[in-house]
Amino acid sequence: MILLGVNIDHAATLRQARYRQHSATVGGAVEPDPVALALIAERAGADGITVHLREDRRHIQERDVWRLRECMGTRLNLEMACTPAMIDFALRLNPHSVCLVPESREEVTTEGGLDVVGHRGKVQEVIEAMRGAGIVTSLFIDPDPAQIVASAELRAPWIELHTGAYANCYPVDPAGRTREWQRLCDGATRAHGLGLVVNAGHGINYVNVAEVRGLPHLRECNIGHSIISRALFSGIAEAVAEMRRRLNERPHA
Ligand code: PXP
Numbered sequence: 001m002i003l004l005g006v007n008i009d010h011a012a013t014l015r016q017a018r019y020r021q022h023s024a025t026v027g028g029a030v031e032p033d034p035v036a037l038a039l040i041a042e043r044a045g046a047d048g049i050t051v052h053l054r055e056d057r058r059h060i061q062e063r064d065v066w067r068l069r070e071c072m073g074t075r076l077n078l079e080m081a082c083t084p085a086m087i088d089f090a091l092r093l094n095p096h097s098v099c100l101v102p103e104s105r106e107e108v109t110t111e112g113g114l115d116v117v118g119h120r121g122k123v124q125e126v127i128e129a130m131r132g133a134g135i136v137t138s139l140f141i142d143p144d145p146a147q148i149v150a151s152a153e154l155r156a157p158w159i160e161l162h163t164g165a166y167a168n169c170y171p172v173d174p175a176g177r178t179r180e181w182q183r184l185c186d187g188a189t190r191a192h193g194l195g196l197v198v199n200a201g202h203g204i205n206y207v208n209v210a211e212v213r214g215l216p217h218l219r220e221c222n223i224g225h226s227i228i229s230r231a232l233f234s235g236i237a238e239a240v241a242e243m244r245r246r247l248n249e250r251p252h253a
Contacts, residue, residue: 002213002247003047005077005201006240007224008034012051012059023063034060035067037236041227042074044237045244048096050222052079053089055103062089069093077222079140082107082114082122087129097136099160099222100126112202113142113162116150124154138199143187152194159191160199160222163212167203185216192217206230209246221247 011034019030038049049072051060069076075096080086081103090098100123102108102115109115116123116139123139130137138158141147142165151159166184169176188198201222204212212221223243230239 002218003220004045004240004244004247005048005050005075005199005220005222006038006041006046006227007050007052007201007222008038008041008228009050009052009059010224010228011037012061012064016059034064035071037231038068038072040236041240042072044240046074046240047220048075048077050077050079050099050224052101053086055081055083055086065093069095077138082119082126087126090135091129091133094133095135097138097158098126098130099138099140101140109142109144109147111142111144111162111165113144113147114140116141116147116154116156120150120154123156127154127156140201143183145187145190148187148191148194148196152191152196156196158197158199158219160201161187161191161215162202163200163204164202167205167208170203170208181211188216188218206243206246209243210249213247213249 011032015032022030025033049068051065053060053065077097077099078090078095079099079101080090082100100114107115107119127137136157138160139151139156140160140162141151142162161184166180169180191198197219198217199220200212200215200218204221204223205226227239227243
């Protein structure tokens, strides 16, 4: 069974578009509340909830993360940059896992994943601090052999393969889609062979999930935009349930 992590950042983006000045959810007037959404997503079958507390606080706010930590019943995955302030925050929060993502330009590889090769020291520091606190570290990386090998050398327990390049090609560039899919499959196989747990995320939607679920050794997908978008039409419970169904659909006999 492939697990589904639901990323709720885009619900917070919608709230911030109107209520950036408000510092609390005032009796339901400040909508939409990403925490309320997360709780319904859990009941509908989400295996975990992901939030990215960005340095610019453009969507999720610290208070959202603390409220989630208190209320939710599944696993909390905190996406964060490799900064001392975020390390400190994560150690205080004590989520199930942190996923290290690039925020500043120089931390980004050509495809958009974290440049583990170029920032070994910083990444290692976070992995060790989290390990000491019993928090799992995941590295959001491109399916690039050098990044995968570096992640294994640093003894990161998990990686999240960046599926963005593949997802961008999917509807418009069949040759690119085939090429990027092959890179993802090779990357997943290599990572698994090196002892890394393989997750995937970015740009996964209700259409491309039919292929993505075939990625070798895939443990979990983290999906945000397509689920929040679908929820506008069907509600979040149905959007989550439908994605979970598609993620685990068996091929017809
Ligand atoms: N995984 C990571 C590391 C992310 O940063 C994001 C959000 O950009 C996602 C997964 C979810 O991506 P999407 O919103 O495209 O589903």
